[in-house]
Amino acid sequence: MQLGNVVVGQSGGPTSVINSSLVGVFKTAKDAGCPHVYGMRNGIEGLLKENFIEMSDYVKNDLDIELLKRTPSSFLGTCRYKLPDFTKDEETYKKIFAILNKMDIKHFFYIGGNDSMDTIDKLSKYSEIIKSDITFIGIPKTIDNDLACTDHTPGYGSAAKYIAAAMKEIIRDATTYSTDSINVVEIMGRDAGWLTCAATLSRSEDCAGPDIICLPEKVFDYDKFMNKIADIRKEKKVITIAVSEGIKTADGKYVCEANRRSMTEDAFGHKTLGGTALYLADFIGGETGVKSRGIVFSTLQRCASHLVSRRDITEAFTAGADGVQLALNGETGKMITFERISNNPYQLKTSSCPASAVANVAKMVPDEWIINDGAYVSKEFAEYARPLIIGELSPFMVDGLPRHLFLD
Amino acid sequence: MQLGNVVVGQSGGPTSVINSSLVGVFKTAKDAGCPHVYGMRNGIEGLLKENFIEMSDYVKNDLDIELLKRTPSSFLGTCRYKLPDFTKDEETYKKIFAILNKMDIKHFFYIGGNDSMDTIDKLSKYSEIIKSDITFIGIPKTIDNDLACTDHTPGYGSAAKYIAAAMKEIIRDATTYSTDSINVVEIMGRDAGWLTCAATLSRSEDCAGPDIICLPEKVFDYDKFMNKIADIRKEKKVITIAVSEGIKTADGKYVCEANRRSMTEDAFGHKTLGGTALYLADFIGGETGVKSRGIVFSTLQRCASHLVSRRDITEAFTAGADGVQLALNGETGKMITFERISNNPYQLKTSSCPASAVANVAKMVPDEWIINDGAYVSKEFAEYARPLIIGELSPFMVDGLPRHLFLD
Numbered sequence: 001m002q003l004g005n006v007v008v009g010q011s012g013g014p015t016s017v018i019n020s021s022l023v024g025v026f027k028t029a030k031d032a033g034c035p036h037v038y039g040m041r042n043g044i045e046g047l048l049k050e051n052f053i054e055m056s057d058y059v060k061n062d063l064d065i066e067l068l069k070r071t072p073s074s075f076l077g078t079c080r081y082k083l084p085d086f087t088k089d090e091e092t093y094k095k096i097f098a099i100l101n102k103m104d105i106k107h108f109f110y111i112g113g114n115d116s117m118d119t120i121d122k123l124s125k126y127s128e129i130i131k132s133d134i135t136f137i138g139i140p141k142t143i144d145n146d147l148a149c150t151d152h153t154p155g156y157g158s159a160a161k162y163i164a165a166a167m168k169e170i171i172r173d174a175t176t177y178s179t180d181s182i183n184v185v186e187i188m189g190r191d192a193g194w195l196t197c198a199a200t201l202s203r204s205e206d207c208a209g210p211d212i213i214c215l216p217e218k219v220f221d222y223d224k225f226m227n228k229i230a231d232i233r234k235e236k237k238v239i240t241i242a243v244s245e246g247i248k249t250a251d252g253k254y255v256c257e258a259n260r261r262s263m264t265e266d267a268f269g270h271k272t273l274g275g276t277a278l279y280l281a282d283f284i285g286g287e288t289g290v291k292s293r294g295i296v297f298s299t300l301q302r303c304a305s306h307l308v309s310r311r312d313i314t315e316a317f318t319a320g321a322d323g324v325q326l327a328l329n330g331e332t333g334k335m336i337t338f339e340r341i342s343n344n345p346y347q348l349k350t351s352s353c354p355a356s357a358v359a360n361v362a363k364m365v366p367d368e369w370i371i372n373d374g375a376y377v378s379k380e381f382a383e384y385a386r387p388l389i390i391g392e393l394s395p396f397m398v399d400g401l402p403r404h405l406f407l408d
Numbered sequence: 409m410q411l412g413n414v415v416v417g418q419s420g421g422p423t424s425v426i427n428s429s430l431v432g433v434f435k436t437a438k439d440a441g442c443p444h445v446y447g448m449r450n451g452i453e454g455l456l457k458e459n460f461i462e463m464s465d466y467v468k469n470d471l472d473i474e475l476l477k478r479t480p481s482s483f484l485g486t487c488r489y490k491l492p493d494f495t496k497d498e499e500t501y502k503k504i505f506a507i508l509n510k511m512d513i514k515h516f517f518y519i520g521g522n523d524s525m526d527t528i529d530k531l532s533k534y535s536e537i538i539k540s541d542i543t544f545i546g547i548p549k550t551i552d553n554d555l556a557c558t559d560h561t562p563g564y565g566s567a568a569k570y571i572a573a574a575m576k577e578i579i580r581d582a583t584t585y586s587t588d589s590i591n592v593v594e595i596m597g598r599d600a601g602w603l604t605c606a607a608t609l610s611r612s613e614d615c616a617g618p619d620i621i622c623l624p625e626k627v628f629d630y631d632k633f634m635n636k637i638a639d640i641r642k643e644k645k646v647i648t649i650a651v652s653e654g655i656k657t658a659d660g661k662y663v664c665e666a667n668r669r670s671m672t673e674d675a676f677g678h679k680t681l682g683g684t685a686l687y688l689a690d691f692i693g694g695e696t697g698v699k700s701r702g703i704v705f706s707t708l709q710r711c712a713s714h715l716v717s718r719r720d721i722t723e724a725f726t727a728g729a730d731g732v733q734l735a736l737n738g739e740t741g742k743m744i745t746f747e748r749i750s751n752n753p754y755q756l757k758t759s760s761c762p763a764s765a766v767a768n769v770a771k772m773v774p775d776e777w778i779i780n781d782g783a784y785v786s787k788e789f790a791e792y793a794r795p796l797i798i799g800e801l802s803p804f805m806v807d808g809l810p811r812h813l814f815l816d
Contacts, residue, residue: 014584042586073580165714165809172481172812173711176422178450206812274701278686293682298703303581306573307714309808389808400717400797401573404580404614 003032003328004106009040009047010074011112011119012142015155016305017316020069021111021139022076024320026055027065032328038103042077043110044119050099053407064405069313070395071404072305083119086126093126100134107135107327111320113142117335118359124333137323138335138355143302145194146362149353150337154319157312157388160198162304163187163297164389167202167210167242170295175238182229182239182284182292185210186277188301190246191362193217195301197377198385199242211239216246217364218374220255226287228375243280245273255279306402310391315348322350346387411440411736412514417448417455418482419520419527420550423563424713425724428477429519429547430484432728434463435473440736446511450485451518452527456500458507461815472813477721478803479812480713491527494534501534508542515543515735519728521550525743526767532741546743546763547731551710553602554770557761558745562727565720565796568606570712571595571705572797575610575618575650578703583646590637590647590692590700593618594685596709598654599770601625603709605785606793607650619647624654625772626782628663634695636783651688653681663687714810718799723756730758754795
């Protein structure tokens with residue numbers, strides 16, 4: 001089958017490897033003879049405004065491809081736009097399909113997380129109703145690793161590698177003083193604690209790793225937490241604690257809410273989190289009198305392309321490339337998934353699942369991997385995650401800094 | 409001259425390259441035939457407790473040397489200990505010299521900043537009074553770059569490189585959304601803004617760089633600050649602001665004090681700073697209604713040895729090595745300094761100055777380099793700083809993470 005025109009978009013929070021998936025779609029589509037690969041600026045929002053670029057105007061050669069693989073954040077820009085239900089608001093759908101038809105687009109690719117798969121699901125279902133021949137394929141992307149139906153998600157490995165490396169450096173820094181201290185490190189993750197778990201990967205021959213890991217999968221209890229700290233303080237002068245930004249107390253309130261004047265919400269109704277580490281560091285300092293510090297990885301954990309996992313970059317590219325293959329096979333309403341065949345040696349194959357099975361669902365850290373009464377993660381987690389952080393991809397350094405490919 | 413026994417210590421805040429200076433002292437001393445190179449655990453505090461290691465027990469071969477160069481934070485541990493005035497408390501000095509004599513130590517090296525040079529100055533002066541033949545040499549170290557008499561300090565280049573690279577990634581991340589936002593990035597620097605200035609190095613062909621840079625050298629004025637933001641917002645949706653943790657308002661108060669319950673002080677009477685970015689982000693958000701975020705590099709900027717400047721690593725080693733040479737020449741009470749011979753090509757030579765000229769003095773960013781009514785830095789700064797961030801030194805990666813050499 002000959003590939004028709006392609007449009008590709010990026011949605012949701014950026015990652016260090018989302019552009020590798022974009023390149024995977026672009027290169028594979030061009031190699032398959034696709035006349036035009038259009039990029040939507042800022043996802044579906046840009047599409048609705050007919051704001052496109054011709055990808056080959058910007059990605060002109062193999063060097064650009066390699067540069068884009070090494071560029072963090074979404075090259076095309078991103079959005080957090082929730083498509084309405086088409087039974088309630090058909091106009092938006094009519095507009096989208098009119099634009100797609102006008103540009104003679106046959107294949108639509110959306111690189112994103114579970115909210116983006118909701119978009120793929122809705123568009124493919126509407127396409128079926130109106131008997132359009134346009135196919136809709138989702139390419140998984142999220143540092144959160146919380147997508148259903150897939151072993152892991154592109155973006156997670158690099159974020160995990162950054163978190164583990166930074167954790168190790170923070171612990172090395174903190175233990176250089178002869179004084180007691182407690183460091184609380186806040187890691188992204190609203191509902192699922194996958195990223196926070198990655199802190200444990202810093203544990204190795206040359207590093208003790210964090211002492212406590214608090215995940216949103218478990219209710220946060222101040223008394224248990226302080227007792228745990230008191231126990232560890234009997235043996236250690238410097239304590240390091242990794243906490244998810246999304247931890248909640250038994251009343252369902254985020255720990256960070258205690259310290260915030262107000263919490264705004266995004267288009268999907270998610271509260272904007274942040275402040276957990278600083279609040280806990282202050283709390284611990286007050287209770288124990290020990291010097292305490294809150295450290296927040298903030299956006300660095302999702303955009304530090306100077307320290308990516310080579311395996312993650314490669315898999316992200318493959319997810320994009322194999323998405324194009326799905327479209328070539330005439331499939332629609334699907335998301336690319338990863339299946340792990342073996343761990344040692346690490347072997348992976350791609351497959352696919354209905355986008356509906358991923359949309360609006362979050363995959364949690366398995367309960368059996370959360371140990372020490374909710375205060376740590378098991379070695380099974382480390383065995384699962386370690387292969388995902390292996391290998392490096394050197395940035396192209398210009399004047400001492402990583403060079404990126406970018407749109408104005 | 410034959411080198412006698414050596415003792416070396418590390419003091420003050422750790423850096424990514426302080427261990428390269430340690431290795432420079434160790435290797436040069438051993439190569440010069442020094443029988444024992446002892447390391448003080450936690451600086452002068454460890455010396456007073458007779459807590460030493462024999463360096464060659466831990467640094468056994470060239471691989472260990474390379475590994476230690478790539479290990480962030482102070483291998484020997486650090487302290488913030490202020491020596492008393494010997495006219496007021498001679499006992500501490502008697503104790504120190506008794507210990508040094510007992511171990512037959514002839515040369516004392518201290519790797520640190522201006523507080524550490526105070527230690528070198530006091531010990532060398534006391535040594536002269538009691539007619540001891542022990543020499544005392546300071547090896548400069550600080551990410552703050554605020555030491556007098558030297559072109560720059562080992563540690564600054566790597567911190568500047570990390571700050572510039574992270575800044576670039578943060579800007580890339582922030583500009584991916586179609587929505588307006590203001591990001592305030594807090595960078596270390598109590599009195600001098602050298603590190604915060606480094607944010608401007610992110611400005612290049614592929615990055616606009618920060619829009620505003622606030623240094624402790626200039627009084628922080630809320631009205632001027634908000635007017636500047638309003639001006640920039642006429643042209644840009646996403647604004648990035650780099651602020652020193654040490655910025656103060658006209659009344660002499662730290663901006664971060666407004667948001668803190670209390671500020672503790674260290675042994676040198678310095679207040680523990682932090683919270684500037686979060687406070688300003690909240691303030692800006694409240695005033696403008698624009699989504700704002702505070703990002704704090706925290707200890708990452710001084711311990712991210714996964715992204716060091718190769719030039720900085722090399723110069724840090726040279727500072728240690730040339731410090732030993734000074735001692736071989738019978739000098740004492742001196743600190744190694746750097747003199748820049750030319751910028752293009754970059755050429756540097758080492759020299760020395762009296763430790764007393766560095767002790768307790770802070771070198772500020774020159775006034776003529778601070779432009780835009782105190783809200784930015786000139787290209788002269790970039791020309792000065794750019795050569796210091798050039799080159800990389802790959803970490804030794806084991807299981808996906810940088811490997812370090814460490815003491816239990």
